[in-house]
Amino acid sequence: MGPIRGMLANAGVTEQQWRVLRVLAERGPVDATQIAGEACLLMPSLTRILQILEKKRFCSRRRHPTDRRRALVEITAAGRALIEANAPESNRIFAEIEAAFGKERLETLLDLLNDLTETEVVAAREPGQGTTED
Amino acid sequence: MGPIRGMLANAGVTEQQWRVLRVLAERGPVDATQIAGEACLLMPSLTRILQILEKKRFCSRRRHPTDRRRALVEITAAGRALIEANAPESNRIFAEIEAAFGKERLETLLDLLNDLTETEVVAAREPGQGTTED
DNA sequence: CTCTTATAGTTAACTAGTTAATTATTTTTC
DNA sequence: GAAAAATAATTAACTAGTTAACTATAAGAG
Numbered sequence: 001m002g003p004i005r006g007m008l009a010n011a012g013v014t015e016q017q018w019r020v021l022r023v024l025a026e027r028g029p030v031d032a033t034q035i036a037g038e039a040c041l042l043m044p045s046l047t048r049i050l051q052i053l054e055k056k057r058f059c060s061r062r063r064h065p066t067d068r069r070r071a072l073v074e075i076t077a078a079g080r081a082l083i084e085a086n087a088p089e090s091n092r093i094f095a096e097i098e099a100a101f102g103k104e105r106l107e108t109l110l111d112l113l114n115d116l117t118e119t120e121v122v123a124a125r126e127p128g129q130g131t132t133e134d
Numbered sequence: 135m136g137p138i139r140g141m142l143a144n145a146g147v148t149e150q151q152w153r154v155l156r157v158l159a160e161r162g163p164v165d166a167t168q169i170a171g172e173a174c175l176l177m178p179s180l181t182r183i184l185q186i187l188e189k190k191r192f193c194s195r196r197r198h199p200t201d202r203r204r205a206l207v208e209i210t211a212a213g214r215a216l217i218e219a220n221a222p223e224s225n226r227i228f229a230e231i232e233a234a235f236g237k238e239r240l241e242t243l244l245d246l247l248n249d250l251t252e253t254e255v256v257a258a259r260e261p262g263q264g265t266t267e268d
Numbered sequence: 269c270t271c272t273t274a275t276a277g278t279t280a281a282c283t284a285g286t287t288a289a290t291t292a293t294t295t296t297t298c
Numbered sequence: 299g300a301a302a303a304a305t306a307a308t309t310a311a312c313t314a315g316t317t318a319a320c321t322a323t324a325a326g327a328g
Contacts, residue, residue, distance in 0.1 A: 005316090014283065032307065045284055047308055052283085069293045069306040101253040105246060112243040119235040139286090148313065166277065179314055181278055186313085203276040203323045 003093045011086050012056070016041060018086075020049055024059055024075035025083045031070040058082060137227045145220050146190070150175060152220075154183055158193055158209035159217050165204040192216060 001015060008018050019039040024030070027038070036046045050073060053059045058079035064070035075083075098106055135149055142152050153173040158164070161172070170180045184207060187193045192213035198204035209217075232240055 009317090016284070033305090042285070042287095043307065044286075044309080048284075064306095067294070067306080071307075097253060101250055105249070109243070109246040109250065112239060112246070115239070116231075116235055116243065119231060143287090150314070167275090176315070176317095177277065178279080178316075182314075198276095201276080201324070205277075 004090060007086060007089050007093070011082060013058075013082065016045070016049055017053055017058075018090075020046070020053060021058060021075060021079050021083055024073060025080060029072045029074040031064060031072060033070075035073060053079070137231075138224060141220060141223050141227070145216055147192075147216065150179070150183055151187055151192075152224075154180070154187065155192060155209060155213050155217055158207060159214060163206045163208040165198060165206060167204075169207060187213070 004018075005015055008015060013021070016039070020035055020041070023035050023038045027034070032043065032046055032050065035041070035050075036043055039046070041049065050059065050061070050071075054061065056078075057076055059073055059075050061071045061073045064072050138152075139149055142149060147155070150173070154169055154175070157169050157172045161168070166177065166180055166184065169175070169184075170177055173180070175183065184193065184195070184205075188195065190212075191210055193207055193209050195205045195207045198206050
């Protein structure tokens with residue numbers, strides 16, 4: 001992520017803030033839990049990131065109309081401008097990495113990582129005490 | 135790393151502290167830069183981790199005999215005891231992951247990750263201005 | 269030998285990951 | 299419909315990643 005981080009540092013946002021902004025740009029107004037899922041963030045991290053993005057005027061929040069527990073988060077014009085200003089360079093860098101590393105190998109890598117995540121959860125169970133299952 | 139972290143939490147250390155302790159146990163007295171290299175940590179992180187480990191009496195430091203800039207860090211008996219108490223379970227968990235995920239696939243994954251790290255560095259160079267090279 | 273440069277390590281400031289506790293609201297159950 | 303359980307989000311406390319600035323010591327150049 002080095003090159004991407006450098007570019008984003010110039011734009012004044014971090015990698016995670018950028019990821020959240022992209023979710024907001026693509027999905028329109030969404031609640032925090034959905035952002036967390038799509039941006040791979042835990043809720044406490046997301047809470048802080050949204051506070052920062054709001055302070056920077058890159059997003060705004062309002063109450064969910066029918067469920068007052070939820071927030072509806074929306075990107076602002078400034079946020080969208082930031083995305084549009086940096087998306088080409090971001091895409092260029094990713095394309096360069098993909099080309100240098102090999103598209104197939106990159107896909108293999110991502111597949112393996114996904115599988116490993118699932119594998120670990122299974123391996124996390126303590127052996128020999130399966131009282132509720134089976 | 136979930137299962138490992140759970141085990142280490144019981145032992146009162148974090149993943150990174152554990153990694154540093156293992157380097158200390160395997161290498162004997164070493165300077166901080168070498169620990170950072172082997173444990174994949176940046177120096178500022180390592181500085182903090184060593185301070186914590188020292189506070190917990192799991193390691194100690196003294197001056198390097200010929201270079202007073204360097205520290206020589208060494209594991210204590212308590213640190214070694216912690217390693218010995220937890221190494222079997224740690225190895226068991228890793229073996230379980232390896233078995234569930236597949237030894238070959240795990241090796242492939244690690245190889246790909248190493249390659250990607252190197253690839254990214256190359257991709258980081260700005261294109262079109264190679265004045266010093268070529 | 270002194271001035272410059274490089275190296276080892278620390279500190280500072282900010283951001284994020286992690287777990288647990290907490291608040292507010294909604295849904296379920298009796 | 300009220301008590302209990304579940305859910306959305308926040309806060310707190312701690313640890314670590316990251317960059318930059320800084321201190322102390324060592325090595326090299328004149």
